[in-house]
Amino acid sequence: MPHSQPTLILVHESEKACFDRLVADGYPAERATEISSYLAQSTDLAPEFGQLAAACERRGLAFMAVELDDATAVLAKANPQATLVWTLTDGVAYFRGGAAPAMARLNGLRTIGADDSLFALCQDKFRSGAVLAALGLPVPPAGLARNGTWLVEPPASPAGWFVKPNRLGAKIGIWPDSRITDPGHALELSRRVFAHYRDDVVVQPYVAGRNVRASFLGLKQETGMEALGIAFVESGADFQTMADSMALYGDTGQAAREAGIYAEPELEPVAASQPAADQAIRAMAQKLIAGLGLRDVFSIDLRVEADDTIHLIEFEVCPGLPCFDFRDYCRRQWGMGLADAMAETAANRLRA
Structure with a gap:
C-alpha cells in the first residue's frame, strides 16, 4: 500500500x-x-x-x-x-x-x-435502551432475564411482551413464539436462549405498528437529516425470526436465490402515507446524533402505529450495507450503486 x-x-x-x-x-x-x-x-x-x-x-x-x-x-x-x-x-x-x-x-x-464506544453500546440492548430512555426517546422499557431468572422484572403490559436476545446481532426476535402473553413463558425463552446462545433476554412490552427502517449515509460532509431514508419494511410477518434473517443474507440467502424462493420484503416510503411520522423520525434521528454521537453511516429500527405513534427499537452503527434496504436507499437518495456511494463518501472525507 x-x-x-x-x-x-x-x-x-x-x-x-x-x-x-x-x-x-x-x-x-x-x-x-x-x-x-x-x-x-x-x-x-x-x-x-x-x-x-x-x-x-x-x-x-x-x-x-x-x-x-x-x-x-x-x-x-x-x-x-x-x-x-x-x-x-x-x-x-x-x-x-x-x-x-x-x-x-x-x-x-x-x-x-460513530465513536468506538457506540459499537459496544448498540450491541447490548438492555444498556442501550437505558441510555435511549435517559435521552427522552420513545424506547419500550425492558426487563432482563438470564437462564430462567429475572435480573430485572418487565413492566406490566396488557398487550403482552416481546422477548429477544440481549447481545445477538440486531434482530428483534429468534423464534415465532417470541411474542408472549405469559411472563412465565419469557423465562422459558430465556432458558432456551441461554442454552442455545449463552445470552440474556430483554423482555419489553409488545408495541403495535408497522416495521420501519431509517437509513443514513453522510455522502457529503454537510449532509443532514434531509438525507435520512425512512421506509416501511413489509415482509408479511409481524417480526423477523432467525430463520427469516438467514433466508435473506449470506450463503443461505444465495441458496434461496438459486432455488428461486428468495423474496425481499417490500419497501414503502413512510412520508407517502404518514408524513407526520416521517418528520418525527427525522427529529428523533437528530436527537440521536446530538445525544449519542451517531454520524456518517447508521440505521434505526422503529415501529410506527397508524396514529403516528413511534416506538424506537434500536440503532445500528454498522448497518447492513449490502442488504436490500441500504442498496435501495443509496439508489433513491444518492442515485448511486453501493460501491460508488461508499467510494464517494470516503473520497469526500479524505479531501476534508
Whole structure:
C-alpha cells in the first residue's frame, strides 16, 4: 500500500472466522452457523470488493479489504494523514468487529462511523435502551432475564411482551413464539436462549405498528437529516425470526436465490402515507446524533402505529450495507450503486 496515496481500508469479520472461533469455544455447529450468519454482510459484500476498488480508483483512492484478524498489523502501518478506516461488521460478544474503530483510534487513523464506544453500546440492548430512555426517546422499557431468572422484572403490559436476545446481532426476535402473553413463558425463552446462545433476554412490552427502517449515509460532509431514508419494511410477518434473517443474507440467502424462493420484503416510503411520522423520525434521528454521537453511516429500527405513534427499537452503527434496504436507499437518495456511494463518501472525507 503506498503510504502517501489516500486509502480506504474496509475492516470486516468473516462468517467463517466467527464460526471457527465459536466451534472452538464449544458451540454446536448449528448454533455457530446461526450466530455467524449475522455477519452475512461480510459474505455478501466480498464479491463486490473489485467494484469498490474500481470506484475508489476513479476518485484517486486506493482500496484495501482487510479481515479483522489481519487488521492489527495493517492499521499499525497505515499513514494517519492519508488513511480512512470503515468498519463493516460490529460486535462485542459473539463478534469482534467493535475492536476495529478502537484499533484505528489507537493508531491515530480517521474513521467512517460513530465513536468506538457506540459499537459496544448498540450491541447490548438492555444498556442501550437505558441510555435511549435517559435521552427522552420513545424506547419500550425492558426487563432482563438470564437462564430462567429475572435480573430485572418487565413492566406490566396488557398487550403482552416481546422477548429477544440481549447481545445477538440486531434482530428483534429468534423464534415465532417470541411474542408472549405469559411472563412465565419469557423465562422459558430465556432458558432456551441461554442454552442455545449463552445470552440474556430483554423482555419489553409488545408495541403495535408497522416495521420501519431509517437509513443514513453522510455522502457529503454537510449532509443532514434531509438525507435520512425512512421506509416501511413489509415482509408479511409481524417480526423477523432467525430463520427469516438467514433466508435473506449470506450463503443461505444465495441458496434461496438459486432455488428461486428468495423474496425481499417490500419497501414503502413512510412520508407517502404518514408524513407526520416521517418528520418525527427525522427529529428523533437528530436527537440521536446530538445525544449519542451517531454520524456518517447508521440505521434505526422503529415501529410506527397508524396514529403516528413511534416506538424506537434500536440503532445500528454498522448497518447492513449490502442488504436490500441500504442498496435501495443509496439508489433513491444518492442515485448511486453501493460501491460508488461508499467510494464517494470516503473520497469526500479524505479531501476534508
